Amino acid sequence: xxxxxxxxxxxxxxxxxxxxxxxxxxxxxxxxxxxxxxxxxxxxxxxxxxxxxxxxxxxxxxxxxxxxxxxxxxxxxxxxxxxxxxxxxxxxxxxxxxxxxxxxxxxxxxxxxxxxxxxxxxxxxxxxxxxxxxxxxxxxxxxxxxxxxxxxxxxxxxxxxxxxxxxxxxxxxxxxxxxxxxxxxxxxxxxxxxxxxxxxxxxxxxxxxxxxxxxxxxxxxxxxxxxxxxxxxxxxxxxxxxxxxxxxxxxxxxxxxxxxxxxxxxxxxxxxxxxxxxxxxxxxxxxxx
Amino acid sequence: xxxxxxxxxxxxxxxxxxxxxxxxxxxxxxxxxxxxxxxxxxxxxxxxxxxxxxxxxxxxxxxxxxxxxxxxxxxxxxxxxxxxxxxxxxxxxxxxxxxxxxxxxxxxxxxxxxxxxxxxxxxxxxxxxxxxxxxxxxxxxxxxxxxxxxxxxxxxxxxxxxxxxxxxxxxxxxxxxxxxxxxxxxxxxxxxxxxxxxxxxxxxxxxxxxxxxxxxxxxxxxxxxxxxxxxxxxxxxxxxxxxxxxxxxxxxxxxxxxxxxxxxxxxxxxxxxxxxxxxxx
Numbered sequence: 001x002x003x004x005x006x007x008x009x010x011x012x013x014x015x016x017x018x019x020x021x022x023x024x025x026x027x028x029x030x031x032x033x034x035x036x037x038x039x040x041x042x043x044x045x046x047x048x049x050x051x052x053x054x055x056x057x058x059x060x061x062x063x064x065x066x067x068x069x070x071x072x073x074x075x076x077x078x079x080x081x082x083x084x085x086x087x088x089x090x091x092x093x094x095x096x097x098x099x100x101x102x103x104x105x106x107x108x109x110x111x112x113x114x115x116x117x118x119x120x121x122x123x124x125x126x127x128x129x130x131x132x133x134x135x136x137x138x139x140x141x142x143x144x145x146x147x148x149x150x151x152x153x154x155x156x157x158x159x160x161x162x163x164x165x166x167x168x169x170x171x172x173x174x175x176x177x178x179x180x181x182x183x184x185x186x187x188x189x190x191x192x193x194x195x196x197x198x199x200x201x202x203x204x205x206x207x208x209x210x211x212x213x214x215x216x217x218x219x220x221x222x223x224x225x226x227x228x229x230x231x232x233x234x235x236x237x238x239x240x241x242x243x244x245x246x247x248x249x250x251x252x253x254x255x256x257x258x259x260x261x262x263x264x265x266x267x268x269x270x271x272x273x274x275x276x277x278x279x280x281x282x283x284x285x286x287x288x289x
Numbered sequence: 290x291x292x293x294x295x296x297x298x299x300x301x302x303x304x305x306x307x308x309x310x311x312x313x314x315x316x317x318x319x320x321x322x323x324x325x326x327x328x329x330x331x332x333x334x335x336x337x338x339x340x341x342x343x344x345x346x347x348x349x350x351x352x353x354x355x356x357x358x359x360x361x362x363x364x365x366x367x368x369x370x371x372x373x374x375x376x377x378x379x380x381x382x383x384x385x386x387x388x389x390x391x392x393x394x395x396x397x398x399x400x401x402x403x404x405x406x407x408x409x410x411x412x413x414x415x416x417x418x419x420x421x422x423x424x425x426x427x428x429x430x431x432x433x434x435x436x437x438x439x440x441x442x443x444x445x446x447x448x449x450x451x452x453x454x455x456x457x458x459x460x461x462x463x464x465x466x467x468x469x470x471x472x473x474x475x476x477x478x479x480x481x482x483x484x485x486x487x488x489x490x491x492x493x494x495x496x497x498x499x500x501x502x503x504x505x506x507x508x509x510x511x512x513x514x515x516x517x518x519x520x521x522x523x524x525x526x527x528x529x530x531x532x533x534x535x536x537x538x539x540x541x542x543x544x545x546x547x548x549x550x551x552x553x554x555x556x557x558x559x560x561x562x563x564x565x566x567x568x569x570x
Binding site for chain 1: 298301335387399417422474475502506542549
């Protein structure tokens, strides 16, 4: 008797859980899995995004590797992502060490250095685009970086780093604060100071934060879009087209729907592989206390 | 007693370096403010003319910018989408995480569902974007409701991970006690578990809210042609139409940044805490 009552409650509980799980899964599949599969399907067609289309097999994928505009967008995106990720992490770690030392106005300083994180990439891009077009050339007497196919990517990196440092710094501050004081004291007894202290004590112990930051920043940078829209629109001469921007521009506005779906599939695989590899590689360097 | 410990010495060189470094943060904002308050006639071609303080602090540019970008409507649209996405995310994602988290060690379907949803983190919007444009149009969701629904789906993997992680530290004994008292699973959740997850709700609200408020791509592709703007979309349209009047443009940029800056001043601790939690967990 008691057992059946218990079983009844148990099954009511299970029903509730299933009643929660199923609708959530349905919505997720409908707006994530299905578009993913549809995109995959379209990558094998010559669809323009409207009208009729036919299946072309792997032709789009073959064409991707010979399309200079696509190849350039990959080169550009990776160049920007790698440089910006390294710069962001170096600057942020330096800032975080400064902001974690015995300084005056600590919380005010931390508060202001965090401000770029809350601002939208688009508007920040517009503000910086003015800076690079009018202020910087007037200061240095050179032409605008944004008008140069050689230098425009540097301007993009500057804006990306400016914004990304905010969050990265805060994560490093948290990481630094979790290093116990007695580890430093023990290190000091062994004569570790300055650079050695950082290299052999701090650095290995904040490896988890470095992993987190490298992966987070790299992923964000690879998907860069807003700053491209507001600063260069991919120009000059298509020299600053990021992968996302090219997919948006040609897939939705220039009738390359099927072709850009193939591009997006490759991009998706790349993002997944980079994130997994980075986590694996950096995790192997973590120290346990 | 209180003064027994010698106060540690302030590291002034580092303090000063950090204050000098603030120029990099403050300068772009200073530039935006002085240009936004100036009359176009004050803008001479040299830097001094651009960067000097305005001779009179006039709000004319702001009033004009509000008119041409239809500021209040875009602001309201952004606010509605953000608040709706955040509230629905907190309710749905926490509930889903509860159902999954409490069962994934006992039942395979919940475990599979968990990894299935989490894997969504590796899917960039770029690949979903093109099919979604078609799909939302067919479903008549190429509007604010559709954009809101998409956000709830896009942030599900991340939030699911945060909530299930948090739930591991909420003892099951609490629920069992309620169950013995005859409360249903549903009631137990809303009465006991949901309030316990308050710190995680704050984190989810901050990271989802910031991302949604500042997002450009989703509204751009889903409802770009509809004439309904969010704040970032209004900036984009403004840029294509009136970009040559920089004083007006900067007033408009400042207006777009202002709501978030005010919010940050009010809730700085929660925002920094939320962003850190969301990234580190």
